[in-house]
Amino acid sequence: MxxxxxxxxxxxxxxxxxxxxxxxxxxxxxxxxxxxxxxxxxxxxxxxxxxxxxxxxxxxxxxxxxxxxxxxxxxxxxxxxxxxxxxxxxxxxxxxxxxxxxxxxxxxxxxxxxxxxxxxxxxxxxxxxxxxxxxxxxxxxxxxxxxxxxxxxxxxxxxxxxxxxxxxxxxxxxxxxxxxxxxxxxxxxxxxxxxxxxxxxxxxxxxxxxxxxxxxxxxxxxxxxxxxxxxxxxxFPHRIEHTGTLNPGDQMMSSGIAELDQLLGGGLESGTTTLLTGPTGTGKSTLGTQFLAHHARSHRAVLFTFEEPASFIMARSRGIGAPIDDVVASGALKIVRINPIELYPDEFLAAIRDAVEIDGCTMVMIDSLRGYQFAMEEFGKPQAHIHNMVSYLSRNGVSTLLINEVEHITSTSLKATDLGVSHLADNIVLLRYAEYAGQVIKIVGCLKKRVGNFQPELRQMKVSASGIEISEKLQHLQGILTGVPAFKLAD
Missing domain, CATH: 3.40.50.300 (P-loop containing nucleotide triphosphate hydrolases)
Structure with missing residues (x-):
């Protein structure tokens, strides 16, 4: 008309x-x-x-x-x-x-x-x-x-x-x-x-x-x-977000950790959706915050947390020698804590839209999908709302980090999520526990990248007061994903 x-x-x-x-x-x-x-x-x-x-x-x-x-x-x-x-x-x-x-x-x-x-x-x-x-x-x-x-x-x-x-x-x-x-x-x-x-x-x-x-x-x-x-x-209008035609990969989003970027083929392509998945305590939120903080040095980013208050997140960052106080104080990185039963799904999506369209954020992190599920399952299937949210962010060229917690500490069956939304992710980064030499170690690997190459290998990740350290390929071990690896036999 x-x-x-x-x-x-x-x-x-x-x-x-x-x-x-x-x-x-x-x-x-x-x-x-x-x-x-x-x-x-x-x-x-x-x-x-x-x-x-x-x-x-x-x-x-x-x-x-x-x-x-x-x-x-x-x-x-x-x-x-x-x-x-x-x-x-x-x-x-x-x-x-x-x-x-x-x-x-x-x-x-x-x-x-x-x-x-x-x-x-x-x-x-x-x-x-x-x-x-x-x-x-x-x-x-x-x-x-x-x-x-x-x-x-x-x-x-x-x-x-x-x-x-x-x-x-x-x-x-x-x-x-x-x-x-x-x-x-x-x-x-x-x-x-x-x-x-x-x-x-x-x-x-x-x-x-x-x-x-x-x-x-x-x-x-x-x-x-x-x-x-x-x-x-x-x-809060219930918008049905349509997928866009934006081509990802115009920019490479670095983590600021050379070994991790190497594992990911140079980093994460801009405008893609990345799933950081693993059991509790493996460092998913820490790794995601690392990406956010590095991005906020030159752009704007926002973290929506359903679990931890901003003070805890900032204290943890200081504890590993990578403080984010300055980017939070400057407004380049915004941390928004969400009460799990406080917002409707469309109300939460409206907050995301404001962060993107008004505040100019080009990277968004949701921590975590389990918290999101608890918050939104009163209003229908969480998978549908997650799909709607990811469609909006992807169409607008926003780099998205989704933190997902899986139930099992170790298991022979490997599932990226318990929600069945892994198909929405362009990249899947797996974090996992393994027993090695009488110790529990953390393993990181890339399972999927729709755009660009990555190294299909497993590495050890250490989180200490000195920061996040990523080792070389654990080529001397096999069966790592079972949680109980063994030394690889010589050829």
Whole structure:
């Protein structure tokens, strides 16, 4: 669609939501926002109206349930000023119902029905002529109506009236009534549903937004995680990241350790994904941090850690004679600790996108995939989210380091990961324990490199106060990967 044909859009004012709506709500149309009590309908609606105020638009909020002063009081924690939003209170205790409003509840619906309310709504809209209108909620009109057919006629007439005068409107509706009566959803131009659930595993709250209908426009389908913070509502679009056509290998990423670079055929090609895998304590994080620190001497890098705090990582680097304090202090290397149950997968991906697109990081390390799995398995299969993350990073030419822990200290069966995501890696660096001369030693080797050559050999890795040392090829041993090597017999 050309820019001349593209309809005028109104920003929702909710971060992330406009992207889902392909730019925002189409102006001059009527939308339904559904959600159970506490799902965030009022917050979304007021955030949308506040976005209109920033564009000097006239905004009207008609409340049929919650008294106007309560609405203002309930959003006080957001520090929102609603002074310039006209609030018409048609709630049972509102002044708009007259002096006998307090006795309203004793009359049966057959006597009062909803005609006075409908009339008051039309009067308020004609008087204000708003650019943006919220009616919260039309469920109340449904409850007041004794005749379903009459309610459907009234709601259709209201939608046609609002569209006819060019007002963009949001009608809040209870999801239970949406299932019982689809006439409202059919009458409006778009349906946005807010959901509030509890995860089965950890019992944490899950909020989401879903666009079910949007006439005259494309939109991003699916359930998009949503969070309500002290600044209001924030939605994290569930983007399906597509693979790119970027050719890796424009630059060689050195570890700063000559022997390791030699093993890797000169280093790691830029824009590739590297899996550092092995049992706990073999030095995966230390080796990954070595790559990050060396990269941060000339570029920007970020480490997302699900396990260790930044202070531990920095102390370990100092302990091996390779401190990273200076690159962290300068901002060239950023360490971000993630609470395993704090973020949605799409929220975490948004943090990665910010690091790449805003901070300019060209190397990203995730420590570890097991921590990521624990954090994200509440929201679907971790493999799908990892694939989405790697696709984004690869398409943007970011060098990615994935730290993976395998369960077995030693084993005759060799698996790169327990998650089944090794196919996503361009490079696989294996770290392993072996018993040698009454000692437990660490072994490092490269199992896979999609781009460039590498030396298919095993070497010993030592981590001490002097740094990381990589030995020559362990050519006198065989059966190293079993964990119990033996001396190689002479030919």
């Amino acid at each position: 050309s820019e001349q044909q593209r309809p005028s859009r109104m920003s929702t004012g909710v971060p992330g939501c406009d992207e889902i709506l392909d730019g925002g709500l189409i102006a001059g149309r009527c939308y339904l926002i559904g959600g159970s009590a506490g799902a965030g309908k009022t917050i979304f609606s007021l955030q949308w109206l506040r976005a209109g105020l920033q564009r000097h638009e006239k905004c009207l909020y008609i409340t049929l349930c919650e008294p106007g002063p309560e609405i203002t009081r309930n959003v006080a924690s957001f520090d929102w000023q609603l002074d310039h939003i006209e609030i018409v209170d048609l709630s049972p205790s509102g002044s708009e119902l007259g002096d006998d409003a307090g006795e309203y509840h004793i009359f049966p619906p057959s006597e009062v029905e909803s005609t006075p309310i409908w009339k008051s709504i039309y009067q308020a809209v004609r008087s204000a002529r708003p650019d943006r209108l919220v009616i919260d909620s039309v469920t109340q009109l449904r409850y007041l109506a004794t005749d379903e057919l009459q309610f459907r006629k009234n709601i259709l007439a209201l939608v046609n009236f609002l569209n006819g005068i060019g007002t963009t409107s949001l009608l809040a509706f209870d999801p239970t009534e949406m299932v019982r009566d689809t006439s409202v959803a059919l009458a409006v131009d778009g349906v946005i549903r807010l959901s509030k659930d509890i995860s089965a595993g950890l019992g944490i709250g899950l909020r989401s937004l879903e666009v079910e209908k949007l006439r005259g426009s494309g939109f991003m389908s699916g359930r998009h995680p949503m969070r309500i913070t002290g600044n209001g509502m924030h939605v």
